[in-house]
Amino acid sequence: MKNYPIVKSRRLRSTPYTDRIESQGVSSYTVYNHMLLPSSFKSIEADYHHLKEFVQVWDVAAERQVEISGKDSAKLVQLMTCRDLSKSKIGKCYYAPLVDHQGFLVNDPIINKLAEDKWWLSIADSDVIFFAKGIAAGQKLDVEISEPNVNILAVQGPLADNLMVKLFGEKIKELKFFNFNYFNFKGYKYFIARSGWSKQGGFEVYVDDNKAGQDLYDYLFEAGEEFNVRPGCPNLIERIESALLSYGNDFDNRDNPFEANFDKYMHLDTEVNFLGKEKLKKIRENGIKRKLMGVKIDHDSIDMYCEKTLFDDKNEVVGFVRSAAYSPTFKKVIGIAMINKPYWDSKDQFKIEIDEKIFVGTICDLPFI
Amino acid sequence: MKNYPIVKSRRLRSTPYTDRIESQGVSSYTVYNHMLLPSSFKSIEADYHHLKEFVQVWDVAAERQVEISGKDSAKLVQLMTCRDLSKSKIGKCYYAPLVDHQGFLVNDPIINKLAEDKWWLSIADSDVIFFAKGIAAGQKLDVEISEPNVNILAVQGPLADNLMVKLFGEKIKELKFFNFNYFNFKGYKYFIARSGWSKQGGFEVYVDDNKAGQDLYDYLFEAGEEFNVRPGCPNLIERIESALLSYGNDFDNRDNPFEANFDKYMHLDTEVNFLGKEKLKKIRENGIKRKLMGVKIDHDSIDMYCEKTLFDDKNEVVGFVRSAAYSPTFKKVIGIAMINKPYWDSKDQFKIEIDEKIFVGTICDLPFI
Numbered sequence: 233m234k235n236y237p238i239v240k241s242r243r244l245r246s247t248p249y250t251d252r253i254e255s256q257g258v259s260s261y262t263v264y265n266h267m268l269l270p271s272s273f274k275s276i277e278a279d280y281h282h283l284k285e286f287v288q289v290w291d292v293a294a295e296r297q298v299e300i301s302g303k304d305s306a307k308l309v310q311l312m313t314c315r316d317l318s319k320s321k322i323g324k325c326y327y328a329p330l331v332d333h334q335g336f337l338v339n340d341p342i343i344n345k346l347a348e349d350k351w352w353l354s355i356a357d358s359d360v361i362f363f364a365k366g367i368a369a370g371q372k373l374d375v376e377i378s379e380p381n382v383n384i385l386a387v388q389g390p391l392a393d394n395l396m397v398k399l400f401g402e403k404i405k406e407l408k409f410f411n412f413n414y415f416n417f418k419g420y421k422y423f424i425a426r427s428g429w430s431k432q433g434g435f436e437v438y439v440d441d442n443k444a445g446q447d448l449y450d451y452l453f454e455a456g457e458e459f460n461v462r463p464g465c466p467n468l469i470e471r472i473e474s475a476l477l478s479y480g481n482d483f484d485n486r487d488n489p490f491e492a493n494f495d496k497y498m499h500l501d502t503e504v505n506f507l508g509k510e511k512l513k514k515i516r517e518n519g520i521k522r523k524l525m526g527v528k529i530d531h532d533s534i535d536m537y538c539e540k541t542l543f544d545d546k547n548e549v550v551g552f553v554r555s556a557a558y559s560p561t562f563k564k565v566i567g568i569a570m571i572n573k574p575y576w577d578s579k580d581q582f583k584i585e586i587d588e589k590i591f592v593g594t595i596c597d598l599p600f601i
Numbered sequence: 602m603k604n605y606p607i608v609k610s611r612r613l614r615s616t617p618y619t620d621r622i623e624s625q626g627v628s629s630y631t632v633y634n635h636m637l638l639p640s641s642f643k644s645i646e647a648d649y650h651h652l653k654e655f656v657q658v659w660d661v662a663a664e665r666q667v668e669i670s671g672k673d674s675a676k677l678v679q680l681m682t683c684r685d686l687s688k689s690k691i692g693k694c695y696y697a698p699l700v701d702h703q704g705f706l707v708n709d710p711i712i713n714k715l716a717e718d719k720w721w722l723s724i725a726d727s728d729v730i731f732f733a734k735g736i737a738a739g740q741k742l743d744v745e746i747s748e749p750n751v752n753i754l755a756v757q758g759p760l761a762d763n764l765m766v767k768l769f770g771e772k773i774k775e776l777k778f779f780n781f782n783y784f785n786f787k788g789y790k791y792f793i794a795r796s797g798w799s800k801q802g803g804f805e806v807y808v809d810d811n812k813a814g815q816d817l818y819d820y821l822f823e824a825g826e827e828f829n830v831r832p833g834c835p836n837l838i839e840r841i842e843s844a845l846l847s848y849g850n851d852f853d854n855r856d857n858p859f860e861a862n863f864d865k866y867m868h869l870d871t872e873v874n875f876l877g878k879e880k881l882k883k884i885r886e887n888g889i890k891r892k893l894m895g896v897k898i899d900h901d902s903i904d905m906y907c908e909k910t911l912f913d914d915k916n917e918v919v920g921f922v923r924s925a926a927y928s929p930t931f932k933k934v935i936g937i938a939m940i941n942k943p944y945w946d947s948k949d950q951f952k953i954e955i956d957e958k959i960f961v962g963t964i965c966d967l968p969f970i
Contacts, residue, residue: 237604237629239640240906242923243726243849244631250906260606262613263632266726266849271608333738334746338731357612357635359728361854362707363735369702369876370739377703379854480612480635485730485748507738537609537619554611 235260244268247293248383248442249449256463264294264357270465277560279462280469283432287391288464289452292429292436293383298341298353298361304373305349311367311506312353312360313343314489316499320345325410325425329494330360335511336485337492338363340477342427344412344438352382352438356479367507383445385437387452391459392434398455399448400424404435412438417451420444429466431474469557472566475526475599481555482524482568488512490520491570493598521573522551526600527582529565529593533558534586542569542582542593550575550582550595562600564593571595604629613637616662617752617811618818625832633663633726639834646929648831649838652801656760657833658821661798661805662752667710667722667730673742674718680736680875681722681729682712683858685868689714694779694794698863699729704880705854706861707732709846711796713781713807721751721807725848736876752814754806756821760828761803767824768817769793773804781807786820789813798835800843838926841935844895844968850924851893851937857881859889860939862967890942891920895969896951898934898962902927903955911938911951911962919944919951919964931969933962940964 238244238261245267253270260271270291273279282288300308310317313328320326322345330338339360341353353360364377387396396404400415404424407413412425423438439445453461477483483492489512490498500513527542534540534556542550549572556567565586575582581592607613607630614636622639629640639660642648651657669677679686684697691714699707699722708729710722722729733746756765765773769784773793776782781794792807808814822830846852852861858881859867869882896911903909903925911919918941925936934955944951950961 234623235606236627238607239629239631240904241631241850242905242907243847244906246906254603258605260608262608262610332731332734334734338734359731362701362728363731365701365703365707366732366735366737367739368735370736478612481610535609536611537613537615538611 238263240268247291248445249291249293249385252446252449253291253463258463265296265355267294267296269294272465273463276468276557279464280467280560282462283389283430283464283467283470285390286460286462287387287389287395287434287456288462289449289456290386290388290464290466292386292466295354295384297380297382297438298355298364299351299378299380300353300364300375301350302375303349305351305375308364308368308373308375309343309351309353310504312338312364314499314506314508314512315497316502316504317343318502318504322347323411323413325412325427327410327497329489329492329497330363331489331506331508331512332363332485333507333511335488335508335515337479337483337487337489338485340479344425354384358479380440381442382438382440383442385439385445385449385452386428386434387437388428388430388434388464389432395452395456395459395461396435399451418447422448429476430470431476432470469559472555472557472568473559473561473600475568477524477568478555487570488515488520490515491523493524522570523576524568524598525571525576526596526598527553527556527567527569527593528562528596529556529567529584529591531565531586531591534565534567540584540586542584544575544580544582550578553584566600568598569595607632609637616660617814618660618662618754621815621818622660622832627832634665634724636663636665638663641834642832645837645926648833649836649929651831652758652799652833652836652839654759655829655831656756656758656764656803656825657831658818658825659755659757659833659835661755661835664723664753666749666751666807667724667733668720668747668749669722669733669744670719671744672718673744674720677733677737677742677744678712678720678722679873681707681733683868683875683877683881684866685871685873686712687871687873691716692780692782694781694796696779696866698858698861698866699732700858700875700877700881701732701854702876702880704857704877704884706848706852706856706858707854709848713794723753727848749809750811751807751809752811754808754814754818754821755797755803756806757797757799757803757833758801764821764825764828764830765804768820787816791817798845799839800845801839838928841924841926841937842928842930842969844937846893846937847924856939857884857889859884860892862893891939892945893937893967894940894945895965895967896922896925896936896938896962897931897965898925898936898953898960900934900955900960903934903936909953909955911953913944913949913951919947922953935969937967938964
């Protein structure tokens with residue numbers, strides 16, 4: 233596939249770390265929440281191997297925050313998600329599908345509860361701020377909604393703990409998965425969560441001061457030398473192997489949360505009030521006709537820029553693969569696909585066209601094993 | 602400035618015309634409404650000269666439509682904009698700033714009235730669909746909201762009329778600016794507006810059938826040979842010279858419509874009900890402290906990837922330039938800048954740093970003359 237340069241502008245925002253990653257050799261970008269998100273450094277495959285063995289520092293400022301505060305903030309946040317947050321605790325992170333009144337997905341943020349009346353929705357790639365503002369205006373809720381100047385640095389990989397301990401002390405090892413707390417370093421207090429868009433372990437540092445973020449970036453590379461630290465970014469291969477879904481790739485506003493396998497984050501039988509609750513109950517009653525599953529394809533490369541159709545041997549549509557990459561672990565192309573119901577338990581091979589040739593593959597459960 | 606390739610994915614959607622523009626030599630992309638929008642073909646300056654003399658066909662599928670229909674659709678559309686649409690007519694296009702309940706700008710779409718109960722908001726780069734869905738859910742409005750599969754082809758340039766007449770007949774010349782109608786060609790009915798993101802004249806064809814769009818694309822190039830037709834795209838130089846504002850570049854959700862000079866599209870003293878009305882009245886009462894103006898800088902190039910600060914000779918901040926390009930017409934860099942009030946009438950020169958050197962410039966009114 234030919235490469236096309238991206239034309240920068242204020243509309244595709246740079247981050248406080250852009251100068252640094254460019255001097256360190258970022259080699260491609262995507263755009264995420266109107267911001268530049270690095271896509272590769274050495275290569276997607278080289279980055280993948282490094283991420284699974286060492287530790288990387290990621291500029292994921294594009295994971296923007298929607299801050300919702302004020303008297304009705306808990307009510308508004310609950311209206312936006314089908315996950316029951318009534319027993320949510322300060323200091324915890326909640327992965328939560330957002331659903332509109334038609335029962336369709338809007339985003340799948342991590343919701344950080346900072347106080348009983350203050351929340352940060354750490355969002356995937358859609359303008360959740362306008363959804364929140366629309367509901368708040370429509371229901372005349374007493375809330376403040378804004379996008380704070382928070383620019384996340386992620387520290388990911390099996391050696392992430394070692395590196396972070398050097399800066400923040402042993403105490404950081406006590407931080408549990410999907411919990412956050414505040415940690416001091418060189419006179420600045422950092423909001424740190426044990427989370428991240430990989431399954432290699434690590435942290436996300438929510439930085440609300442550009443200088444503090446840039447300093448931390450440099451300290452991480454200084455201290456990380458002994459752990460072979462490198463700049464990195466969410467890695468296409470690793471995130472598919474780990475079955476971490478991507479809004480806009482694997483599901484979008486035309487899909488409902490059952491189709492995206494969000495069942496365990498849906499609390500339709502609780503008392504809490506959220507948009508689309510009745511619609512979702514109806515969908516549950518009727519059952520869904522397609523859902524996201526894994527696919528494995530007998531080939532060594534694939535370029536994805538739109539979904540690709542899967543056919544059975546009678547040329548009926550099996551489904552559509554939405555994200556895919558060659559996996560060095562499975563030694564096949566693996567992907568995330570929306571599969572039609574008749575094929576959910578199929579052991580038969582499907583056909584797919586890649587670069588004008590036909591290849592075969594099979595359907596599997598997620599996560600991949 | 603170094604070039605970085607953009608990594609394609611389903612999340613950065615291709616258009617029905619992507620294969621065609623790539624075979625014709627598109628040379629860079631931006632991302633707009635989660636979709637690929639071409640940024641240049643030969644070069645931004647070569648494209649500019651051609652656009653001002655001949656005719657171009659643009660893949661502007663990234664100008665997505667938010668379709669709002671149903672009993673309460675007029676009410677919802679009016680809630681979203683400060684422009685009075687109570688006397689709006691079917692067949693007309695309305696440029697309309699969208700404003701949230703805090704009085705901040707959300708987008709500046711062209712609103713096409715298709716029927717008393719059906720509207721297409723042809724949007725700039727933000728997810729208006731979630732704003733609309735939020736308000737509708739909050740107020741329990743009886744509306745349907747969706748993003749239809751409409752992919753616009755624009756025909757722009759001084760010879761646009763000549764080319765379009767060859768396909769659609771003399772009748773198309775009667776179409777007035779910011780009006781739309783339906784025109785037949787080869788058995789397909791096309792929704793065509795006299796509009797477009799340049800001031801060189803032309804049309805936008807809203808195509809709701811991929812094949813009909815691709816066929817039209819090919820016919821336009823066949824018929825356009827005698828007019829020296831070329832593929833093109835919204836042109837950075839031309840749009841700044843023409844002072845066509847860009848959401849995300851020149852203004853965003855931190856700015857109010859007074860600051861963006863939208864006064865003539867604001868109807869605060871009418872009976873119509875829209876979000877932020879009282880906030881905007883208060884802003885009018887207190888007056889604004891900054892607004893968008895033009896700048897001319899004595900230099901021959903500028904790279905914009907974030908706003909750049911303008912200083913006076915005491916190093917006080919004059920304002921921030923948000924979009925800029927070298928203009929072959931003015932033989933200077935020209936730009937659109939948010940200028941602080943004390944400097945609105947200043948005839949003094951400001952200073953700006955470009956590539957680590959200091960250049961001087963002056964403030965001017967928009968549009969540029």
